[in-house]
Amino acid sequence: MDAKDVMTHVSNIDKAVRDKLPADHLIDLLKALQSGVVATEKLLRETKVGMSVNKLRANSDKNVAELAKEIVTKWKNDVHLAKNKASSARAAADKPRSAASPTTSQRPITPDTRAGSKPVQSNAKAASDPMQRNKSADNVNCSVTGDKARDSMVGILYDALCIGSNASPDLILSVAKDLENAVFANYKRKIDPMYKRRIQALFLNLKNKSNPNLRARVISGDISTARLATMETKEMASEEMKKENERLEQENLRESMVAKAEKSISDQLQCGKCGKKRVSYTQAQTRSADEPMTTFCTCENCGHMWKFS
Ligand SMILES: [Zn+2]
Missing domain, CATH: 2.20.25.10 (N-terminal domain of TfIIb)
Structure with a gap:
């Protein structure tokens, strides 16, 4: 579906809501968007489809609300994955990047920046019970930084992030990698006790069984890895x-x-x-x-x- 098609759907949705058409009508429109759209920030902004679907999460019809929620989550993942691919591509180009740069999250993902990264071939497959997930169960290779000590930190973060998640191993690994990189940059790119303490604190808070929201929000991109890297323990708490x-x-x-x-x-x-x-x-x-x-x-x-x- 191109931007024009998406916009047509958006106006049809808005019209259906305004004219109080039957819920089935909305569901058909949503299903078309669900299967037809691979979300990018640019597309969501240009077409305002994100806003339109987001509003439907509060729709009085339960099926419409559920489907809208599902789509919003999927799109957040799409955007997050695209962003992570783009940042891997930048890392591969060996440009030093500032982890805390606020512009990263606002930069629209264009097809050009995404084309730079090759699809990652991995054997990773999520373990069947999300609560039992970890890097070995998911068969994930955490050698992604070129440094053994840092790789083991990526592994630690992966183990915390994946608990109870339905996200793909590739997505979780890219979040863990970004998070480690943000912490590493914040501690002057040195593996010292401060850096290790910070990773440890993130691990403890992320894996906290009573705080599944934190993990989910980080994986969905709702909380950026740069932001989490500097977040106080108090803020991370449930x-x-x-x-x-x-x-x-x-x-x-x-x-x-x-x-x-x-x-x-x-x-x-x-x-x-x-x-x-x-x-x-x-x-x-x-x-x-x-x-x-x-x-x-x-x-x-x-x-x-x-x-x-
Ligand atoms: Zn304690």
């Missing part, structure tokens, strides 16, 4: 975790006004979440002086917070 952290922070703040002690780091306390023994804590006399002190703990590794008395 909504649930965020609320709990906020509550604890408030409580900490309130209680710290009662009695305050120096923040210290202990290697005796262990984080219940990541198991690391690097925990900072403050103690406060919360109730009357003859009751035990409350200890507020924060894991310096993953940001998990808890308290005990």
